[in-house]
Amino acid sequence: MTEAVKTPHIPLEKQKLLTVNGDEAVAWAAKQSLVDVVAAYPITPQTIIVEKFSEFVANGEVHTEFVPVESEHSAMSACVGAAAAGARAFTATAANGLALMWEILYIAASLRLPIVLAVANRALSAPINIHCDHSDAMGMRDAGWIQLFVENVQEAYDTTIQAFKIAEDERVLLPVAVNLDGFFLSHTLENIHILPDEAVHEFLGGYRKVPKVKVDYFDEEVPLMLNPARPLSFGPLDLYDYYFEHKMHQVEAMKRVPEVVREVNEKWYELTGRKYGDGILVPYEVEDADIIVTVLGSTGGTVRHIVKKLRREGKKVGMVRIKMFRPFPHKELAEILKNAKVVGVMDRAISFGSYGPSFLDINTALYDYKKKPLLVNYIYGLGGRDAPPELLEKMFNELLSDAEKGYVENKLRFLGVRE
């Protein structure tokens, strides 16, 4: 949900109204973000992003080098090469395409390359399914990427631009995945406002600036990039002597992400009048709530719709949308959830033989608290199964009755599945 600031630097009437789908919104954002290299391979429901972007390339509207590759593995590899050479690199994929990228995702993060990847979330095969769930994103959970999830088309545009700013911040230097729900956002037209090109350029500080580093064999600091004139190597052999220390750099970089995300969210708010919670969590009606539901992605809107309805009926319910999934905001989320009676954790993915991914993190977040809510995990929406308002209302009513009983019988529940 967006909140309006009274006087953004670019007032709404100076922002251009577009009625576009989520994929097109991401393409517009990439277009305005002065991306140097796009390497991509088509896959539903992402295809429109790259299709639209290649239109911009063909029309000469961007300076971008467009590399049509033969697979997603190659797409991410090309982005790694480009980003290591100092370019601002972008790609997009979904589902099996993301799975095929997996090996290179780790390399991108470990080399600290600020690549931005849009994921139009889609279920993994088999059986073949083109529709939305978050299984693809959860497969890259541990790869060292920052993972952001958006709720609507406007946020897909806003977050894609912010992603470059976050990724390239010298405190961070990590790749960012912007997740938008396949079809529910990728193929849904909504009215959005976009900034003038120059405002985006200014927000990002122009083209990508590569940080300078001190290297033993050069007299002066050199840009951290591949450059034959001042040769550096990226990712050479690193055994038990230093590998672990290099992993610690990634651990430390992740710790610095939240402050940067908050700053970028705030700067975007001043510029556009739009912000999404603190950029990390988007709580709604949580202050006195007995029941709080957590959710990622577009379903957040439908959950809010039901929270509004139940509040009108006098029920003390609230919700938190988890916008940033990696790094996971354990402490911030625990502080919001700790006083509730029952928390329903919605996951559009499952770790087979365990629970949903965000449920595991939320348990970890709350474990050390003496007073803490009961937790229930709701797996929903696999393979694009819809989560209509009535179904979510049923979930809230179950949680209300759990709160009344004071205990939870079945911690892992499947919402909207045939029995």
Place this chain on the structure above:
Amino acid sequence: MMIEVRWHGRGGQGAWTAANLLAMAAAIDGKHVQSFPAFGPERSGAPILAFTRISDKPIDLHSMVYEPDIVIVLDPTLLKNVPVTEGLKKNGLIVVNYEGDTEKLYKMLGIEKGEYRVYITPATKLALEILKRPITNTAMIGALLKAEKLVSFESIEKALYERFPKPIAEKNLGLIKQAYELAREV
């Protein structure tokens, strides 16, 4: 206040495009909008669905439409095997591409007279005349506007010119106007 529209068509008739044009026009009018297809694989001739939501306030919902206010049927042959009135709100509006016996129409819709508002227009005939192809999506926007002024003509015109090359936009605008003229409540 939010209006939900469900479009019934066959793959290739442009139901999703119609849903999008209506949304684009409403956005130009300053409304909040959503439009989306019913997310199936697209096959030419197969029955498909598309949806448009139009609201004065930002739209929270991101689920499909189950209880539409308005149902629009682009192809009369769908009436035989698609339950087009399913979930339609009480006193809702049905707009059908249809000419001929209205009693038969009511029978095919499976509804009683007075239960819903029903509008018809000969969209196929007009589309064949003007576009030389049986693409009925824009004609049905014309019929919809006769029954319910959801968006302004100016905005539909702008949306058409944004979406299509000029000659195609012009023809479709003509088609919308004719379909509007011939649309009537039955």
